[in-house]
Each structure stands twice: as structure tokens, then as C-alpha cells.
Amino acid sequence: xxxxxxxxxxxxxxxxxxxxxxxxxxxxxxxxxxxxxxxxxxxxxxxxxxxxxxxxxxxxxxxxxxxxxxxxxxxxxxxxxxxxxxxxxxxxxxxxxxxxxxxxxxxxxxxxxxxxxxxxxxxxxxxxxxxxxxxxxxxxxxxxxxxxxxxxxxxxxxxxxxxxxxxxxxxxxxxxxxxxxxxxxxxxxxxxxxxxxxxxxxxxxxxxxxxxxxxxxxxxxxxxxxxxxxxxxxxxxxxxxxxxxxxxxxxxxxx
Amino acid sequence: xxxxxxxxxxxxxxxxxxxxxxxxxxxxxxxxxxxxxxxxxxxxxxxxxxxxxxxxxxxxxxxxxxxxxxxxxxxxxxxxxxxxxxxxxxxxxxxxxxxxxxxxxxxxxxxxxxxxxxxxxxxxxxxxxxxxxxxxxxxxxxxxxxxxxxxxxxxxxxxxxxxxxxxxxxxxxxxxxxxxxxxxxxxxxxxxxxxxxxxxxxxxxxxxxxxxxxxxxxxxxxxxxxxxxxxxxxxxxxxxxxxxxxxxxxxxxxxxxxxxxxxxxxxxxxxxxxxxxxxxxxxxxxxxxxx
Numbered sequence: 381x382x383x384x385x386x387x388x389x390x391x392x393x394x395x396x397x398x399x400x401x402x403x404x405x406x407x408x409x410x411x412x413x414x415x416x417x418x419x420x421x422x423x424x425x426x427x428x429x430x431x432x433x434x435x436x437x438x439x440x441x442x443x444x445x446x447x448x449x450x451x452x453x454x455x456x457x458x459x460x461x462x463x464x465x466x467x468x469x470x471x472x473x474x475x476x477x478x479x480x481x482x483x484x485x486x487x488x489x490x491x492x493x494x495x496x497x498x499x500x501x502x503x504x505x506x507x508x509x510x511x512x513x514x515x516x517x518x519x520x521x522x523x524x525x526x527x528x529x530x531x532x533x534x535x536x537x538x539x540x541x542x543x544x545x546x547x548x549x550x551x552x553x554x555x556x557x558x559x560x561x562x563x564x565x566x567x568x569x570x571x572x573x574x575x576x577x578x579x580x581x582x583x584x585x586x587x588x589x590x591x592x593x594x595x596x597x598x599x600x601x602x603x604x605x606x607x608x609x610x611x612x613x614x615x616x617x618x619x620x621x622x623x624x625x626x627x628x629x630x631x632x633x634x635x
Numbered sequence: 636x637x638x639x640x641x642x643x644x645x646x647x648x649x650x651x652x653x654x655x656x657x658x659x660x661x662x663x664x665x666x667x668x669x670x671x672x673x674x675x676x677x678x679x680x681x682x683x684x685x686x687x688x689x690x691x692x693x694x695x696x697x698x699x700x701x702x703x704x705x706x707x708x709x710x711x712x713x714x715x716x717x718x719x720x721x722x723x724x725x726x727x728x729x730x731x732x733x734x735x736x737x738x739x740x741x742x743x744x745x746x747x748x749x750x751x752x753x754x755x756x757x758x759x760x761x762x763x764x765x766x767x768x769x770x771x772x773x774x775x776x777x778x779x780x781x782x783x784x785x786x787x788x789x790x791x792x793x794x795x796x797x798x799x800x801x802x803x804x805x806x807x808x809x810x811x812x813x814x815x816x817x818x819x820x821x822x823x824x825x826x827x828x829x830x831x832x833x834x835x836x837x838x839x840x841x842x843x844x845x846x847x848x849x850x851x852x853x854x855x856x857x858x859x860x861x862x863x864x865x866x867x868x869x870x871x872x873x874x875x876x877x878x879x880x881x882x883x884x885x886x887x888x889x890x891x892x893x894x895x896x897x898x899x900x901x902x903x904x905x906x907x908x909x910x911x912x913x914x915x916x917x918x919x920x921x922x923x924x925x926x
Binding site for chain 1: 731732806807808809810812813814815816817820824825829923924925
């Protein structure tokens with residue numbers, strides 16, 4: 381068992397319940413820096429709840445109770461996410477999250493990227509525009525939208541909207557990234573683009589990704605966490621001996 | 636099945652056409668009865684218009700003071716009810732449910748069902764109470780009418796805000812929180828602008844109600860021939876009261892016709908306010924969307 385000392389995310393005995401019914405039970409694992417960890421499991425197994433427990437987003441739902449410990453490494457220090465003194469808003473601004481379905485604001489493309497920067501980080505003006513162009517370029521959207529930045533974000537295609545959501549999160553320069561099936565509702569090309577970006581970011585940005593795609597999991601994961609009915613049901617590491625066979629066995633038991 | 640659907644569709648069409656026909660019929664009737672009397676004389680009588688507008692000379696035989704009084708009551712009621720209703724609606728929709736929110740919801744529903752004459756009586760009783768206790772010189776007037784009218788339209792604002800916010804998808808709330816917005820930032824920058832159209836519906840409904848209600852103002856400060864009010868505590872005239880007195884006590888066909896003219900003016904005034912409210916909303920929405 382890892383100690384969690386240097387882990388980017390350390391989860392210990394995590395139990396999350398809604399109206400007294402557990403969605404995640406006694407889950408413990410670490411996400412190490414430079415490692416892309418993918419959570420897999422059937423629909424309704426508690427993957428998204430597990431992901432939302434890291435940035436305390438489950439608290440937005442009524443009747444949610446969380447037990448156990450979640451610690452994240454931010455600015456070189458370990459922060460207990462559920463300690464009484466922890467500010468959930470600051471935690472969420474440093475632990476970025478991209479949701480399964482694109483949820484752009486019903487405002488212009490550029491304002492989708494500028495407003496969060498202004499409100500969350502206090503960055504405005506030319507500095508915010510530079511960051512906007514950089515993240516749009518990172519997600520491969522700059523060429524597609526540079527002439528229509530003031531148009532409503534809702535006019536973009538589903539794949540473009542999801543990349544915009546990823547860019548919006550990246551613009552806040554998070555220290556940890558949580559992605560809940562980021563390519564579930566996008567086309568093949570967008571999916572490929574997002575996967576390439578995640579692989580490029582992984583060495584410097586710790587990531588916890590929920591995925592339903594076996595191909596994507598195989599391509600991305602340094603480590604796989606299998607969740608079944610809210611509990612940890614198996615693990616896989618790319619560096620383990622006989623990794624290919626172990627991967628197949630884990631995934632066949634998952635689905 | 637097909638005949639049933641046809642009957643259903645026909646019923647929907649008839650139901651949709653009836654309000655349109657009703658409004659058109661009403662406007663045509665008012666225009667027919669009051670068109671001839673529309674003119675500067677209806678507003679200012681024999682007083683020169685500029686003197687009347689700036690209060691240099693009193694208007695004895697025109698509805699200008701009543702127009703001013705109605706606008707003042709709407710403004711005071713709006714100032715009371717719009718901010719209060721907005722924050723109350725936010726509390727009901729966005730704060731965790733508790734015994735207090737249950738009580739608040741019940742009180743707002745109770746207030747919504749309260750007849751306007753009771754609100755007028757409340758204002759009148761309030762003045763009597765103040766005269767016997769803290770303020771012996773307290774009297775009915777513009778401020779009291781505005782306050783009581785504000786209470787009357789408060790539930791419209793609360794319910795419009797509450798239902799518009801509650802109707803927003805949970806994804807919007809989750810997105811704001813996920814980006815690290817504080818609750819107040821999410822409400823101010825995401826939820827309220829997204830619910831703007833519904834909230835504006837509440838504002839329009841409130842303006843309309845404040846413009847037309849007569850029962851509240853009759854007991855709280857409106858009088859015939861008061862002229863322009865000299866302050867917030869002064870008595871005033873109002874268009875619905877003018878229409879009521881003209882319709883109930885007219886001495887000649889010309890007086891009744893002036894009542895219809897005043898009704899047309901009231902209709903135009905509320906329509907103008909609706910358009911201004913929509914214009915303001917559109918400008919705010921454009922600014923929110925483009926930055």
C-alpha cells in the first residue's frame with residue numbers, strides 16, 4: 381500500500397453516500413505526479429461520484445455525506461480537502477474539472493474563457509487574452525474560432541464545445557485535472573485531439589480520468605483503477621510485468 | 636383517435652385565439668370611446684403644458700397629475716418589491732431547504748393570495764398606529780401607497796425569481812462550482828442572467844399590477860384633484876382612481892369620455908413601461924453575453 385506522502389491525490393477509506401445510500405465505499409488509492417490514472421467501471425458504479433469527491437463537488441447535491449480522507453498536493457503542500465479550514469472554492473479553482481457533457485455558458489466564446497479568469501483568478505485584460513489564445517491553441521480550437529470569438533459558444537459543434545470546456549478549465553491553470561469521460565460526447569477527431577493533449581499534459585499535470593472507452597484507457601492510462609458497485613475491484617499499472625495480459629484480464633472483469 | 640386529436644388541436648387553437656381577440660377587442664373599444672378626447676387638453680386642461688410639467692402652474696382639469704402619481708407609485712412599489720423579491724426568490728431557490736425556507740414559502744404564497752383591499756387596510760391601519768404612537772403627524776400619502784403596493788406585488792417578483800432559477804439545469808450550478816466560483820459569483824454571473832427572461836416576466840407583471848390597482852391606493856393616499864404631490868408624504872392623484880371616479884360619478888358624456896381617454900393613457904403608459912423593461916433586459920443580456 382502506498383503511503384500517499386508525495387501523491388498528487390491521496391484517497392483513503394473514502395465513502396460517499398446520498399440520502400444514506402452509499403455510492404462509493406471504502407475506496408483507497410493514490411494518483412502519483414506524472415502519472416495518468418484512469419478510473420473504469422460500469423455505468424452507475426460510482427466513478428463520477430469518486431471524481432467529484434476530490435474537489436468536493438458532491439456537496440452541491442442535497443443529502444450527500446462524505447467520510448474518509450482526500451488529500452491533494454497543491455503548491456508543494458498537502459491539503460486535506462475535507463479539513464474544516466479548507467475553502468472548497470479555492471480547492472475547486474486549483475483542481476480543475478471537465479464534465480462528461482459540454483456545459484458552455486450561454487455567452488460568447490471569448491467570454492466563456494475570460495469570465496472565469498476574471499472571477500476566479502482576478503486576471504483581466506491583455507494577460508487574460510494571452511492565456512485565452514494559448515489554451516485555445518492547446519486544445520486545437522484557435523484556428524477554428526479565432527474569427528468568431530464574439531459569437532455565442534452554443535453555435536460551436538459538440539466536439540468544439542467540449543474542447544472549449546477543456547480550454548476554460550486549462551485557462552485557470554489548475555494543478556490537478558479531473559476529467560469525467562471527456563470524449564464521451566465528441567466526434568472521433570475531437571476525441572483524438574483531446575487524447576493527444578492529455579498525453580502531452582500528463583507528465584506535468586496530474587490527472588484522474590473517468591473513461592468508458594477501452595481503446596482510450598489502453599492508450600492513455602499509466603494506471604487503471606477498476607470500480608465495481610462503489611468499491612475498488614482491481615488495479616493495473618503500465619509498468620507491471622505482463623502488463624498487456626493483466627490489462628485484458630482487468631477490463632474483461634470490468635465490463 | 637384522429638378525430639380526438641383534431642378536437643384537441645381545435646380546442647388549443649380556439650383557446651389561443653381567444654386572448655388575442657379579447658385584447659384586440661378591448662383596445663378597439665377603448666380607442667372608439669376615448670380616441671376623440673386624446674390631446675393636450677386631456678392632460679393639462681387649460682394650463683400651458685410646460686408650466687404644468689414643471690409645476691409652475693396647477694392643473695385643474697387634466698390627467699397630468701394622475702399620470703405623475705401613477706408613475707411615482709409604480710416607481711416606489713418597484714423600488715420596494717424588485718430588490719426584495721429578487722433576493723427572497725434567490726433565498727428560496729438557491730439556499731438549502733430548511734424550516735425557515737418552508738415558512739418563507741408559505742408566507743409568500745399567503746401574501747400572493749391576499750386581496751388588495753386588505754393591503755390598503757393594512758396601510759391605513761399602519762398610519763393610525765403611527766399617529767397614536769411614534770408619529771402624531773403621520774398621514775396617508777405617496778410613500779405609504781408605494782410601500783403597500785410594493786407588498787402587493789412582492790409575491791410576483793419572489794415567485795418569478797424562484798421559479799426561473801429553479802427551472803435552470805443543475806449543470807449550470809455544477810459548472811460554476813466546478814470552476815471555483817463562489818456561490819454569490821455563480822448566482823450573479825451565471826444563474827441570474829440565465830434566468831433573466833423569467834425574472835423580467837415577473838417585473839412586467841408587477842408593473843402592470845402596480846399601475847392598475849385601485850383598492851390599495853384608495854385607502855393610502857390617493858385623492859381627486861390633489862394636483863402634483865409636493866413630497867413623498869403628500870396626497871396625490873392616480874390614473875386608475877381617476878378612471879374609477881369618472882366611470883362611477885360622471886355628470887356628462889364628456890366626463891365619461893375623459894375616463895376612457897385616461898384608460899387609453901394608462902394602457903399606453905404600462906405598454907411603454909413593458910417595452911422599457913424588455914429593452915433594459917435585452918441590453919443587459921447583450922452585455923452579459925458579449926462582455
